[in-house]
Amino acid sequence: MRTPFPFSAIVGQEEMKRALLIAAIEPRIGGVMVFGDRGTGKSTAVRALAALLPPMKVVAGSRYNADPRARDNYPDAQELRHAKAVEAPVPMVDLPLGATEDRVVGSLDLERALATGEKRFEPGLLAKANRGFLYIDEVNLLEDHLVDLLLDVAASGENLVEREGLSVRHPARFILVGSGNPEEGELRPQLLDRFGLSVDVKTPTDLGERVEIVRRCDRFDREPDQFAADYAEAEAATVAALAKARERLPKVGVADAMLELGSRLCQAVGADGLRGELTLLRAARATAALAGKKSVHPHHIAEVATLALRHRLRRNVLDDTGSAVRITRAVDELIPR
């Protein structure tokens, strides 16, 4: 496999990197939606992050990335009863736009059915992405029914296939990362709401920054290993911070005052539903964990407010004020610096 571009070598795009880190620390956050132009390093960042995560234990030969500690939950438990647990990299699966439903959820193994008459389930991309990342570029162009299905599975953590006389159920827990360009059609609000965090990435306009991007990519092109070695230290630091944060996360306390603050903030900006509030607090907690704190502070909430709420504001067709601006205003009012 090609060496992936180092996460810490990505120039700028701090908000996107932070959102991805939060999602990696707290998978329950429900995925990240990245809005932005092409060529802003969206997929590079996701791939880099997946490569950064420590390898996970899987049952050898499992087509579902089965967790050795819970192998009974998987349909292949019987045949792999004696299989060893091995280490495997965290999967990062691309879902192409033209993918059919069969390809995504899995289907009857056609070859076997035709050739030997055996009815066997052929796992789809959801099984492949289990315990890893599922990346969908241009999610706004994906067929509606596929998006519904994906979000459904992402929320329940389980893929249930009942078709062509098959009935298969397998765990499918993954961090959903979608990207899209709002100029090419928007997502329905009820779908947007299901993504935990949302990020707006912009093409950098500063010449210096752009030159730096081109330089780094050029070097990576020509001497990938040397380049990766240069960033090894920074990468190791991120890995360590991630691991620590994951460990610390359950112990990070959220005081009642913080719960109230989150709720007041959501009210102030008019974010619909409880989901926003919950995501806000989870993200704040992950941020606190990443910063090595024992409890959530108001500034942690302030830091993630835009990420967690931007896509949940009720849209006023005739009001152009950006969501981010409205949130920043509310944050400034409620949380004095």
Next chain:
Amino acid sequence: MNAADLDIFGQMGYETSASMGRANGPLNQGEFHEKTDFCDLWDADSARWQLALLAIDLLVAAPQGLGGILLRARSGPVRDAWEAALVQALRCRRLQASADGDALDGGLDLTATLASGRPVRRDGLLADAAGGALVVPMAERLSPGVAARLAAAADAGGPALILFDEGDGDEGVTAALAGRLAMHVDLGAVRLPMADLLAEHPIGHSGDGRDPAALSCGGEKLDPGLRRDDRGGSLVDDDAAATLTATALALGIEVVTAPLQALRVARAHARVNGRTMLTSADLEAAAALVLGPRATRIPGNDAPPPPDEPPPPPPETDDGDDDREPDHDDLNAQTEILLEAAQTALPPGLLEALAAGQVRRQPTRGSGAGAKLRSQSHGRPAGVRAGTPGRGARLALIDTIKAAAPWQRLRQADPTGRLSIRRDDLRIRRYVARTQTTTVFAVDASGSAAIARLAEAKGAVELLLAQAYVKRSEVALVVFRGEAAEVLLPPTRSLARAKRSLAELAGGGGTPLAAGIDLAGAVAVREAARGRTPLVVVLTDGRANVDAAGRDPQEAALVSARGFAAAGLKSVFIDCGKRPRPEAAAIAHAMAARYVALPRLDARAVVAAVEAMG
């Protein structure tokens, strides 16, 4: 961003039929009109031709990382000649127009499998073409799924892709795919010397040792930077990234991957010429192949610059590891040279568009091409029918087996108990995709009443778009005033785009009603061809008073209205004159439109009228 995006959506694709022919001719670039001297003409053509051949050389030298070549040209002798040169240099496979995902990735060979009773796989084209090139004709018609697969293959270092983009106007290769191919070449307007084409002697390809230019004239006058040459030029390796990035910004190219691809092309060019360090000649070639075709503006052009002026280049040293930024003047001088090189490859039509002060829009890509196939492969399942899988249709396995079951005894099923399935048993699944509508507003922006009318029309478009989330419908806006009609907002579902377009809308002038109806009809027909259901909403007082062809305006409007009706399009005619007049009703009748008089136009009433049709 790629050159296809630059074609003015409204101007090329949606022009009324009267002026359509003009845009397609090879001589639609202003620069060629003025030049009568043939050798000069060859010069310009020859430069582009050499550039196209150079692209092949570079691809051969560095198949990885460049992605491939996007060649914009209709099928014809010039493209054939180029393809012949390509085939000489690289092993090529061709993607058939009917290909689906299976053709790319391989899959089960159904007939052979059924015949032999064991799985027989066949290789996909991507595997077949590995190490060579995959040629994709009619790339603008690729279905989104195949385009996405090709883009993924390009990312994963698959075969080089050669896309032939034959689209004009609003059609083009999806931006996501086009952006992955480093080199873009336009041979659309290029003529080769007839004598050479007639003689059928291989048109010179610099890669195989023949005379680099078999063209009979013009070869000598080429910009030396664009030809394969040993001219070293100054070494520029350290500044190459900065120079190319600055050049890209000056040409209005936003995507950061463009200068990066340019740098890769420059390195390939250096390698072809046996150098390890970059020289100015390498950068010039890269500018012409990568940056020029992606340009969205021309630096130093007198036309008013677009509002998004790039920041003045402050080569500020950030925390980067090496800080050898070139000093200002040096960088600018190099950028100037590159800009000149890039000018040879500007997308056709860019100059004219800038001169006309038109705002460029990216065509909405996505589910456009191939949308009609949906009923076979996408959407909700809707039963099964007999048929052969392939070409987007998928096998319904259980139903196939069910169909085969009753015949097993007659077919003397073999003792192993294996099913005997024949071609007649095959069943495929059917799907229905929800019908998606496109509402095309044709708004009269003439005269004094325009301001109020326009404001309400804008409101109606925005309200409809707000609902479009749920219904997946799209909205387009055609405006007619003064002398002509134009597509202000191509079919879109995007609120962001709609707002920007609507802000540009101004009123005043005469009422070219015929032109408005024609254009709205053309847009609607095109939408129907995309597999959508168009609904045209005309907002006018019906008082036509201008006709570009000099006919009686009212009469012309009636003629257009009858033509509209003949196309079988569904429409609503909203009469927003202060006093509804019989002329308006007559036009509505001729259009076979539902006639609604709304003397007090307001956005919600318009939406209600539209929804009554849905």
